[in-house]
Amino acid sequence: MNLLLQLLANGIVNGAMFALLAIGFGLVYRSLRVFHVAYGACFVLSAFVYYLLVTCGGWPWWLAGLGSIATSAAIGTLMEAGFYWPFYRRRISSEAVLVASLGLAIMLENVMALLFGNEVAAIPRGLSQSVTLGPVRLTMIQIAQFAICTSVASAVFLLLRLPSFKIVLGMGENTELVQTLGHSLPRYRMLVLGLASGIAAVPACLVMTDVGMDVHAGMSYLLIAAVAVLAGGVARAPGWLLGAYLVAVLQSVVIWKFSAKWTGLVAFALLLAILLFRREGLVGLHKRKEEG
């Protein structure tokens, strides 16, 4: 029982981080209809930017975090302007864009491997204190992870409720909407990708501070984000959160029962199982369009 609570707590902390990851991915997939595979590579890149700023630049953690978020947002914006927008202009199918994005991810990953090497990088940290709450023990870092990620997620949700951001969520169903309302579609798309990449940088820095990562981790993090969004339901943002927490808790149970190396496999099997029975995900709108 106690163990179960501990696992649940660990899962919830990770869930808060995965939730941010999923929000970024979900925003792009929902609003732009782009299956952003390179998102995983962006995530890793922002983690390494943070790493460099802290270890080589000697920046304080919060400043380095802001720097990483800004860099990531800039890269995301650039990606939209220089990569996805040309595809959109040519009306290339979403499937082909996914494959292209996969190509981009591979390129980024290997450029990073050339720059940073293949070793796991982590921010050296002193012995972290831990807090005991009844049967559950959490390190200070875990608490910080949860607090930061949850507040950022709440902020993002509030942001999306602003009238001007309503368009962002409506964009996926009706691309013309943006133009009929007199806004510039390219700018809105850049906004979404910039925002998504910036959001992803938050958990990236936090993972870097805790367990660290190597340059090849992008695909597994992408898998987590995509599984959370697709399993939770693309149509509605609360579904993404549900998916993220589900994946995280499941992973923590898998780590306990088996080993960390099976987490990716289990996450993906979960997704397939959900999609086979509920195509629209757990929190889906009732399916409007049947095939065709």
Added chain:
Amino acid sequence: MSLIEPSKELPPQAVRHSAQSPDDPVPAWMLWGLLLLLIVLLYAWRPTYVSHLLVMFGIYLLLSTSLNLVTGFGGLMSFSHAAFYGIGAYAYAVARLQAGPSGDQAESIIWAAGWPFVPAILFAMAVGALFGWLVSLVTLRFRGDYFVFATLGIQMIIFSVLYNWVELVRGPYGLYGIPRPDLFGWSLRDSWQYLLMLVPVVTTVVGALWIVYRSEFGLKLKAMREDERAAMSTGIATNRMAGLAMTIAAGVAALAGASYASYVTYIDPTSFSLSESIFLVALLMLGGAGNLTGPVVGTLIMVALPEAMRFVGLPDAVAANVREIIYGGLLAGLMFWRPQGIAGERFVGT
């Protein structure tokens, strides 16, 4: 949806012959190119080097022609082909390895049969085809980007099992000492001899696939690729066709894997990772999917590319990354300039 474009209305006679038929025979320039390549290679006269290249060319030809059935004809972008390749390699390896004398290795894997060459090859193909069929049952519930993502996930799952389940096939340590082919008591020692065995196999299988491309089955797959709803309305059981295509393709990929394992005699999971799958799709798209010669051209270019890079003199550690960067760039570029590559039926150049 405005589908009505009266301005396009032309009398039927105005339509001119607009595309080369996808069934054109191998163009002459390609044969010349092949010959030229052969001459250059032989000029370099490093016998094992040349034969090694030819063996790899044969193996990749099996992979690309089989993937072509699914991706070029069925129009389904599959990113799990390398997984079937790996399954074939491992199935062959465990079927051939002896349980007894080869020592610690065979004891640390679940099953080692010690079969002769031919049953092991057939076994590998059967296992590959079985996996292909099972995977098709799951992935064919999806289309478009969901299908791509599902195959990508399957690739990662199979890789993860091969890599992490150490008790199964020794995970990252790989399997060594895989026996080379021995046919009727004649065992193949060097790669020229190996080539002697591989050439008839590849010719037969690729020839058979070319026949399948041109069969009614191939035509039905193309119809599905072009418009699945319309294909179904004419009476084509599209899911069954695609499932069959995936099964055949996986079987042939497993044959390629078995050939690879028997050739290099040491395998580990990293040869069958997602980047290998990406490489295969890029290779196919580069040549032009959905026709007979595309896979041949793509394979030629992609097998030659690393050699060209070695020629330039990049250090090995860097070269691996640079190669992947090139493949990734190719994939993205092909999607941009030739998104119809899936259904393009023509070469990149033309």
Added chain:
Amino acid sequence: MINSISPLDADNSGILVFKDLHKRFGDIAVLKGVSGKLVPGQISAFVGPNGAGKTTLFQLLTGELKPDRGSATLNGQNILGSSPYRLAGRGIGKLFQDVRAFPNLSILDNVIVAIVARQSYRDKPFDFGLVRNGRSQVLAKKAREYLSRVGFDANEEALAKNLSWGNQKLLALARLLAGEFRCVFLDEPIAGISTLMANRMVPLIRELAEAGVAVALIEHEITFVESLANDVIVMNEGVVIDSGSASEVLSHAETREICLGL
């Protein structure tokens, strides 16, 4: 309005009967109890304003959608819930509103696909029958017959995507003929094509019915309905508001208003 179904209908005469079909998409009820029947040798025209649910009805009867409620039988046997390819095997064919010729296949191959599919859907599901030289001469010859029946004289090796809209419709019709169906659904076959093309299309549809095929047709142009249809079913907002023989229905002032008031 609902046609009563006599026990006589449940025979082998090729009659397609549908009863009380309901379909909703999310909150919108698109079909609210539609009934009718299609008789071999007869052309039944479905008319009504856009959004009346005509295309949706056709999708239900060709297996592309499943109804929420209702029944449909061909020769007394249920057809609902079968996939489109199974129904094609049982003799139900369709011309799509958006045509859907196979864009990257040649004109000839477009038709050959239908012949091959028809030949194999019953007894040879996995057919590796060789198509020598890309296709056998026998198949090509058959395909040419269908093409000439619709009066197609474009280069048979041209890709379908390079054809004009009207020619694509004609090609889709040739593909439909090649299926040798017993019951066909034509979703706006005449809309959006030139008068020249329309004048070719009309006799073809009539021939189809004369050959004993049950033809269901969606058409907005009242003159074509008058010249083609034996029966007319008028739909509006998911229900049949009038049906009967063409001359009778088209004389109703209200029907004319709905049809012409598009």
